[in-house]
Amino acid sequence: MNMIIGKKQIILASLIVGLGIAVYVNYQFAQADGDLTATNALGEEKSYGDAQLVDAQGNTIDASDGEAYFAEAKLTRERSRDEAVETLAQMMQEADVDPDIKAEMSLKAVELAKSIETEGKIENLIKAKGFDECMVYYDTENVDVVVKTEGEGLGTDQVAQMKDIIIKETSIPVENISIVEIN
Template structure:
């Protein structure tokens, strides 16, 4: 009877850990899009941010380009952590061969996803948009574009680029405008 309780407790702990991991993944993968008026007085305030060396760097708050830069940096940081985790599994002598093979496949899929995102972002910029960020998750793609109003032609251009590069159908592509 004691063994049954111990297994039950372990299963409950693993399920809780799984749910918590999924929650963390979801809140980290989607950007918080907030429309800001760039002519507001707060947009021109400059704050000093501490860098890792202790120096200060001046950054404009509310700068529209900061959203895209910050998002890319955060996305790259999370992807780097994910890649490091997968490499640890691959290089772990105690890991099973099956888990090593799955980690290798996941690492290759991650690299392909990063390549697609970078390609789509550059192609959208080549179409004349100032900034763009794409988030590929599962079987859908979300695109955030800097624009003061997207015409139907521009939406069609973005959709065409995403569809051709990722292979996703139009109903799996979401385009968000960021001013």
Template sequence: MSARLKRNAVVVTMALLVCAAAALNWKFTGEQAAEGVKEQNAAEETGTKILGEAALVSGKEDDGEGADEEAVYTGSDYFASARLTRQQARDNAISLLQEAAGQEGAAENVANEASEGIQVLASYTMKEAQIENLVTAKGYADCVAFMGEDSVSVVVSTKSGELTGEDVAKITDITMTETGYPASGIRIMAAN
């Protein structure tokens, strides 16, 4: 029973670390974006260019006339930002787990628990991607899922900006099928 308790403690600790990393990343990403906008505005006013400045473009063609300049990602896209924050938090957690497992003299049970934790996070990542793909395949503009130990949150962008009962039922069905979680563990929200 002691091994199970230790494993659960490691999983809870990992979840707390992931949440803390996500919160810190969210905070610092917002501050950096605000500073970047100030620097860009100052550079535009003086007509200078910033060395190393880069922009991510959508790559979509606008009726064959070239890339849409308005589709440059500037950090205001909620879904891209949420996915990036989620991935960075997971990468940090996996890095910590790999360090714990790879330390010299680490007990075998610590290495096994770290390996299990990495597998859990990888499973979450795969299930979240599957949910996101299936929801967008149903005709929704965009979707991001956040999976935890016993719950999952799904944020969806709809054309109207609101979710109907039918929308919630579709998304709940997809999420229940992919995760095995009951409907009570699924939270669905419309992006504003």
């Protein structure tokens, strides 16, 4: 029994060993992480496609109810903003208010104006992506988006587009962005 090991046998053996190592490494990564993506490899923990979608406890709202919701929501938002601005203006006009408190109130007024501008900008950018109607509620820690959808609802790519717009316009982390669908 003369065993002569040739080049073909060496190449075949090394390919089998390489395949075995690849399978083992794949198995280890699948157990440890579950999902190895480019963002995880870079150390960035953001995933724009993970959506927290809410559709009014499983109830569907028809188009006329959806339109009524958006009309009422805009009216309510405007009323609350007007009340906040009026309260700030009254407090600023009082003569016996400490100058430090007046400065703080003027900062709050500027913050409110920036918030209103940011909400409007985000709403317009989302509408430019093809959505009929949307409302954005923005504060320093959270962004809530209510969007009117047709048919199947939002796809992960649409959610990613909205989150991308919000991230570009604000400094809110992805986990503090919520999107609510209204059919």
